[in-house]
Amino acid sequence: MSTHSDPGLQPERTVMAWGRTLLALVTVSTIYLRWLPAHGLPVLALISTAATAATCISATQNKRYRRGSQGVYAEQIRADVRGIFALSAAVLLLGAFSMIARLTF
């Protein structure tokens, strides 16, 4: 693994930002538990969507750091277009599912 020379520690900070987002997703899936006793099994779909997104972030953290570190070192980085749009879509999905769930309760 190449060491980068960025004193601003950008790769580290970016990985940590993804980590904070992971925690936010876990928090949201925990809040869905509030619906579980009243509305039963369909709520598991919501919980698992949020949990899956969190797991995907967790699984890609090492690769993210390596890419960021190498990118700073090489002074060129690939923008993570897929990751960004996947996360945005996941949150949109969570919102839409939540609204549908509320309407059918």
Added chain:
Amino acid sequence: MRVSPLPQFASDSVPQPRDVTRGRLARKLLPGGTEPDPRFTLANERTFLAWIRTSLAFLAGGIAIEAFANEIFLGPIREGLSTLMLLLGMSISAGAAVRWLSVERSMRDKAPLPLPLIVPVLGLGGALAAATIVFLILQN
């Protein structure tokens, strides 16, 4: 009179050697321009993530408000607030992706960064939700 067509820049459509290392999606959505400083790309990514966390906070608010006792929030108002917060959360999430793309393109083209339109939308929407809640609490 025949007008000569605009000059086509090679980097617009033909994949340059450097482009080959970029994904197809990146080449399609972020065409042309030059590679920005990687630290700017990372900073853009972190800003996007900050907005996503804000969006998730609104989703959480929209879900959690359903659990509040009936004494403070009447049924239809609770539903309205919940819907408002969920919609706000979804708008911020979509807006964040659009903002990220817009900023990344501006950096590639060395153009001025776009206005952060999410800020007034979020400000107004959040103020509206907060004012409604305060009004309801004071009413009881």
